[in-house]
Amino acid sequence: MYRRLVILSLVLTLVVVVFGAYVRLSDAGLGCPDWPGCYGQMSPAHAAEHIAEAESAAPGGPVSLPKAWKEMIHRYLAATLGFIILVIAVLAWRQRRDPDVRPGIAVLLVGVVIFQGLLGKWTVTLLLKPAIVTGHLLGGLTTLALLALLAIRVAGVRRRFASPGLIRLARLGLLLVVGQIALGGWTSTNYAALACTDFPTCHGSWWPAMDVGNAFHVVRELGMTATGDLLSHEALTAIHWAHRLGALATATGLLVLMVGLMRQGFGRMAALLALMLVGQVALGIANVQMSLPLPLAVAHNGGAALLLLVLVLINTRLMPARAWGVAGRKTHENAYA
Template identity: 75%
Template sequence: MYRRLVFIALFLTFTVVVLGAFVRLSDAGLGCPDWPGCYGQLSPAHASEQIAEAVAEAPHGPVSMPKAWKEMIHRYLAATLGFGILVIALLAWRRRQDANVRVGIAIALVGVVIVQGLLGKWTVTLLLKPAIVTGHLIGGLTTMSLLALLALKAAGGQRYGVSSGLLRWARLSLLVVIAQIVLGGWTSTNYAALACTDFPTCRGSWWPAMDVANAFHVVRELGMTAQGDLLSNEALTAIHWMHRLGAAVVTIVLLVLAFRLIAAGRRAMGAAVAGALVVQVCLGIANVLFSLPLPLAVAHNAGAALLLLTMVVVNERLLPARQWGWVGRRKHENAYA
């Protein structure tokens, strides 16, 4: 049951992350402007009168029945996931002597989910502040990564002893992917994905005019500078262009990792890294060339999650067999004491 729940939760987390991107990209993040219900009701159907009034006041505003359902379905799935993770933590604690259970990670996941719930609330109540929305995305991907570690341990499988140089490069690759995902989240939450509509240049230049200071000022309202002025096109350009530069760095680092994995005899891993990278790069370019169609934009978010999962699996499997988590190491030592 524990193993099945972990894998179900991992799949559900991926679904919630992708659905969250769909909600954000379809401008449904404020489809229900309160939390956790919709106008204090269990579902949009129960809040139909309030939604109709909001639509009458602002026909093109953030509230509508379809947007409300998108938002609430995302919340229902997230709540289900949170309950599932709590059950996983309880089962992990009961089976803490099992070498295939990482009780420390399972308990940490409960804390992550609590923070995620708060970030989900603040995303709505603080009106889509970029820092909060980006943090919410990072929290979802953190949840997914930790569940992947639980799933890998629960499934067993082999760890490969590789050279320390290759292991360090794999860790570096994971870090640059994480940094790029954060940049991508910042680009999306600031609606800067179309700040550059040409490729490979931006606004016809290899180094366009940019306002980096305001672009990466964290504490501010959506579309505004910290001083309360409208965020300029130069600031949006800076956000977009930095994400592109990050993509170039990720491409170089991950291609080196893929070739090193293949050279070390880990051809399947190398092919998985290269394949996930190529798909993600192509989706990113297509989003620019085709002006961010919703299916491609959501697919780009899903590709980022899959690339992160790939890097988590690679890093876990490349660890020497003798390396364990802190709980697992203690059990391993006690077994031979």
């Protein structure tokens, strides 16, 4: 039961993360402007009258029946996931003597999910503040990564010796991916994905005019500077360009990691990493060239989650060898025997 629930929750978390991106990108984040219900009701069907009034007062605004359903379905899925994680934590604590069970991670997950619920509430009640929305995204991916650690353990994935240098590269790759996801979330929550509509340059320049200070000021309203002025196009350009530069740095770091993996006999993981990286870069370019079509934008978010899972898997599989010269050679001899 524990193993099945861990795998189920991992899959459900991926669904929640991707569907959350769909809700955000389809401008349905305020489809129900209160929390946890919709106009105090359990479902948009029960709040149809209030939704109709809000839509008639602001046609084309953030509130409509389809948007309300998108928002509430996301909440239903998240609540279901939270309940499953709570059950996992209870089972993990009961089976804490089992070497394949990690009760500490399971209990930590409960805390992360509670904080995620608060971020979800603040996302709505604080009207999509970029810092809150980005934090909510990162919290979802933290949940995904922690569940991946539990799933890898119960799946019996074997660890193999790797050199200290390769382990450092894997950790750097994970940090680069996390940083790039944060930049991507900041770009999306500030609606800066189309601040540059050409590629590889931006506005025909390799270094466009940018307002970095206002772009990365964390405590502010959506679309506003910290002083309450409208966020300039130069600030949006700075956000977008930082995401592109981050993509370049991340791709470079992951390419170096791939070479290291292949040299030390981790060819399959290198191939999987290459597949994820190429897909993400292609989706990023296509989103710019095709003016951010919703399916591609959602796929780009899903690809980021999958890339994170691959980096978690790689870091989990690499076992440090104190005597690399002996243990590493024996491992490779066994692997190719």
